[in-house]
Amino acid sequence: MSISKWLGATLGWSFGGPIGAILGFALGSLVDGFSNGGIKVNQGNFGAPTQSRTRSGDFEVSLLILAAVVIKADGSSDKRELDYVRAQFVGMYGKERANHAFKLFKSISQQNNIPVRDVCLQIKQMMDHPSRLQLLHFLFGIAKADGNVSTAEVNVIHTISNYLGIRSLDFESIKAMFYNSSDNAYKILEIDKSATTEEIKKAYRNMAKKYHPDKVIHLGPEHQKGAEEKFRQVQEAYDQLQKERGF
Template sequence: MSGFASWIGGALGWTLGGPIGAAIGFAIGTAVDKATSKGLLLEPPKRGSRQRRKRTDPVYEKRRRRISTTQKKAQTKSGDFEVSLLVLSAIVMKADGEVTTSEKNYVRDYFVKMYGKERANHAFQLFNGILKKEDLSTRQICQQIQLYMDHSSRLQLLHYLFGVTKADGHVSEEEVELIETIAGYLYINDRDYQSIKAMFYNPVDSAYKILEIDKSVTNDEVKKAYRKMAKKYHPDKVQHLGEEHVKGANEKFRQVQKAYEQLQKERRF
């Protein structure tokens, strides 16, 4: 459990509070209970211990929360993005009432690819605990993420969630509708939502949707749209999350390039 505890310590920042903190706390408790049942942890101190619980002043706590919500949005760190992925993945996977092995494997494989096997194992241990929590509030969790996470990181979250829905080869309407709801809660506009969705579902005129333009635009407008989207989805936008996420963001960037090349070929310019 020491490795797990160390990983948790390094992973949590602004996620310690709010609904995400509650979900993570539940998951940690589940992991601790499991370890205790196997004799991996010592018994907790008895009630006669000299340790005292700190009293919480409700007035102070209310004021602290009010101040925190008005503070400038902090730049998201890798660990905060990581646990946000886990919580939102759990919500989406449970949308259709069934969590498949393929979906769970997608999460594990993604974390192995991004963070390495050891860190992925710790993340998946936490993820299993989150899946067991029944009362996850999608709206409250997304509000916390939107409050602290920059726009580029939220777009990366959305891209990942679409990958989760396709992991088992079956995409339910409930899952897609939930992701659209999540996008709204995260303040991601419809054009950005449709752009990322088109990277996975290849609708008619998907190249136009990815570049967020209509078929009626001129060639010059296609070029302008490409430059705009290439800038929006450039991997450097999530560089603050760590090198592992820069690699993950390359997929969105490649899709934009592919869409532009397709239109170049179709329009012959």
């Protein structure tokens, strides 16, 4: 299946707005971008996207664009980060679809001056909150792939998070999943070290609901895997505090 036919079957609102424009230019640079009769994209004329449920392809294209921004945040594209992206795609989509996704990702990465704010505002308007949290988790995974989340990468992800309308507490919670420090368990559960046992239990219940994999079931099983990872880290944070506090 060509990239154009694959996208035509999985995209909804991403065909419009700034994301559609970026996608159009990316497809135009690929060999089969417009030659196989799959989809027709007008690169220079995109109206406002039409409200519709986020499909797997919408999430995927949004992820590809934001991943390209994060990878270039520190001024270079580390091979380990690229390998991480490819491995994640293979794990989520299988080899054939992953090859399409990675080819599109490289084409997007070659574009200069991606309008990050406009892209994020489109995502914020069209994508539900749990799916946006999943995007943020993936971006931190990319940044950590080379073994270190640089200040530049954190700053870019924080900017993206703000544009996506994600609360500071949610940002810090997901960020803490990629660091090792004594207070990470508290940050993941969005509480202070002074929290009582009952407050810890309540926070765990709230976070378990927020990060439950069923929250992104509409994106397909491939994206539930990432949600399961967040859910597991919430459970581990709670288990750690149970042992430390002895309850």
